[in-house]
Amino acid sequence: MNINLAKLQLVLDGETDIIIRRDFTHPPARVWRALTEPALIQQWLGGMKRCEMDPRPGGAFHYEWEEFFFSGPILAADALHHMTHVEHFSGDASYHVEVTTDLAAHGTGTRMTMVMRYANAGARAAAIANGFTDSFDEIYGRLETLLTAG
Amino acid sequence: MIILDQSFAALADPTRRAIIARLAKGEATVQDLARPFSISQPAISRHLKVLEEAGLIETRIDGTARPRRLKPDAVAALWDWLGQYRALWEMQFQKMDAVLDGLSDESERSTS
Incomplete structure (x- = not known):
């Protein structure tokens, strides 16, 4: 699989934030649907056994896989353009990430900006290390392919 | 290299x-x-x-x-490697692209 990273930016901001920016070729209304309609979310997140999303202020979401789940309240939502929600990991409220997602029209497509705000620098570092090690087998496999090809 | x-x-x-x-x-x-x-x-x-x-x-x-x-420095070093981690996010978003591509026909039908 050929990964072109030109459409994706991922940066650390300040002590607690990870910011991801991604461009889509489809307009915000469609991107919003893919982000908020459970039937669509399941298609691209994959392997879920439960998927609920009520994208309204006061609503909540619950994404569950065989061994873990993410859930939390929707703090703010402005349909098609903006949502702020909190993510807890497997019901552990001490794992607290506030995620702000903004969709802006960008040409004929959409520029999505996601800000993930951790409780403190340590929590962000742990999340990075965890995410990294969890996905390392996949990353390593790809690096080996690169190295072999090079 | x-x-x-x-x-x-x-x-x-x-x-x-x-x-x-x-x-x-x-x-x-x-x-x-x-x-x-x-x-x-x-x-x-x-x-x-x-x-x-x-x-x-x-x-x-x-x-x-x-x-x-x-x-602590090691975590920062890991982050340098996370150019590769970005690739994972990108893979996820490419799956979303595919879902969006599938949606367009349907949306056009419903708005026509």
Whole structure:
């Protein structure tokens, strides 16, 4: 699989934030649907056994896989353009990430900006290390392919 | 050109990656680390030595205990590698692209 990273930016901001920016070729209304309609979310997140999303202020979401789940309240939502929600990991409220997602029209497509705000620098570092090690087998496999090809 | 440096080589081993994942949750002793694995404490100690030499972890001296922990700099170093991690996000978003591509026809039908 050929990964072109030109459409994706991922940066650390300040002590607690990870910011991801991604461009889509489809307009915000469609991107919003893919982000908020459970039937669509399941298609691209994959392997879920439960998927609920009520994208309204006061609503909540619950994404569950065989061994873990993410859930939390929707703090703010402005349909098609903006949502702020909190993510807890497997019901552990001490794992607290506030995620702000903004969709802006960008040409004929959409520029999505996601800000993930951790409780403190340590929590962000742990999340990075965890995410990294969890996905390392996949990353390593790809690096080996690169190295072999090079 | 990609250089296989010591850290990269150290993380090529799945047990050592599991140890790093455990230490990301907080410091731990050799006994703590050996528990979930079906290998001996000396074997764990050898893995820890490799990780320490690679600069990924450090030892804290606490009386007679010698808990290991991730080096803060190592997390930053991991982040440098996260150019690769970006690729994972991108893969996820490419799946979303495919869902969006599937949606367009349907949307056009419903608006026509």
